[in-house]
Amino acid sequence: DTGVSQDPRHKITKRGQNVTFRCDPISEHNRLYWYRQTLGQGPEFLTYFQNEAQLEKSRLLSDRFSAERPKGSFSTLEIQRTEQGDSAMYLCASSLAGLNTGELFFGEGSRLTVL
Amino acid sequence: AQSVTQLDSHVSVSEGTPVLLRCNYSSSYSPSLFWYVQHPNKGLQLLLKYTSAATLVKGINGFEAEFKKSETSFHLTKPSAHMSDAAEYFCVVSGGGTYKYIFGTGTRLKVLA
Numbered sequence: 001d002t003g004v005s006q007d008p009r010h011k012i013t014k015r016g017q018n019v020t021f022r023c024d025p026i027s028e029h030n031r032l033y034w035y036r037q038t039l040g041q042g043p044e045f046l047t048y049f050q051n052e053a054q055l056e057k058s059r060l061l062s063d064r065f066s067a068e069r070p071k072g073s074f075s076t077l078e079i080q081r082t083e084q085g086d087s088a089m090y091l092c093a094s095s096l097a098g099l100n101t102g103e104l105f106f107g108e109g110s111r112l113t114v115l
Numbered sequence: 116a117q118s119v120t121q122l123d124s125h126v127s128v129s130e131g132t133p134v135l136l137r138c139n140y141s142s143s144y145s146p147s148l149f150w151y152v153q154h155p156n157k158g159l160q161l162l163l164k165y166t167s168a169a170t171l172v173k174g175i176n177g178f179e180a181e182f183k184k185s186e187t188s189f190h191l192t193k194p195s196a197h198m199s200d201a202a203e204y205f206c207v208v209s210g211g212g213t214y215k216y217i218f219g220t221g222t223r224l225k226v227l228a
Binding site for chain 2 (some may be wrong): 033035040041042043044055056091093103104106107
């Protein structure tokens with residue numbers, strides 16, 4: 001399977017714990033995106049990378065959230081000191097660099113439940 | 116800033132009847148516009164995209180959308196609904212110096228037998 005893969009698919013944690021999600025994009029895609037989706041809402045942009053550079057980050061993203069893409073391949077999204085409001089589906093997507101009209105290819109998401 | 120507004124949160128149609136899902140956009144630049152579909156427990160899938168070529172865009176599964184600059188609209192249509200079309204549909208805008216893709220709040224399509 002050469003699509004976008006995310007791990008874990010489901011994570012249940014207690015408030016205050018740290019969690020980390022991993023995304024493996026399609027191999028030739030230079031751009032990688034993170035979105036958050038809550039029930040009944042559209043995906044909300046969090047951040048994106050071109051290669052290893054984080055080019056834009058949402059102002060809604062608190063300091064407890066950090067994302068990395070150290071070698072321009074896979075990416076991690078860490079949430080520190082989780083809160084119940086962080087419960088959501090975290091989506092990763094990738095696309096070809098050089099095109100802002102290109103298709104985003106999405107993974108199936110990582111669902112976070114904070115108790 | 117760019118944004119999209121999906122005018123209906125829920126749409127119900129009978130199988131075999133036309134589908135219309137409405138989307139208005141706001142952009143200071145010539146936008147790129149997309150429709151994505153999300154089936155329950157499945158990932159988001161591209162239906163079609165507009166990127167300043169033909170204003171009438173054809174997508175997968177018989178869907179199409181028309182870009183109307185004068186109305187700032189990009190409505191999604193299908194002549195005849197099928198039960199398998201039941202899903203959540205998202206209108207998306209991109210472009211204008213940013214590589215962000217901004218999603219609407221979604222329209223849930225229900226297809227009645």
